[in-house]
Amino acid sequence: MSTTELAWYKSSYSGSSGDSCVEVAITEQTICVRDSKDLGRPHFAVGRSEWSQFVGFVTEG
Incomplete structure (x- = not known):
């Protein structure tokens, strides 16, 4: 799947100044x-x- 076909969402944790912007796109099989x-x-x-394992690890500190 090409980048233009994906629906990208900016992380809610990205700064409003635009200096730390991470975007994610969710497909049926991948993040x-x-x-x-x-x-x-x-x-x-x-x-x-x-991805779930990664998020769990990060949120547990």
């Missing part, structure tokens, strides 16, 4: 992540269960 300040770089994608 895609990109840096909105540098759209020329490729995004990365991880499986839903791996």
Whole structure:
């Protein structure tokens, strides 16, 4: 799936000054992540269960 076909959402934790913008796009099988300040770089994608593990790890500190 190309980047233009994805519906990107800015993280609610990104600063309002635009200096730390992370965007995610959710597909049926993956979570895609990109840096909105540098759209020329490729995004990365991880499986839903791996994303859940990552979010769980981050929220537990």
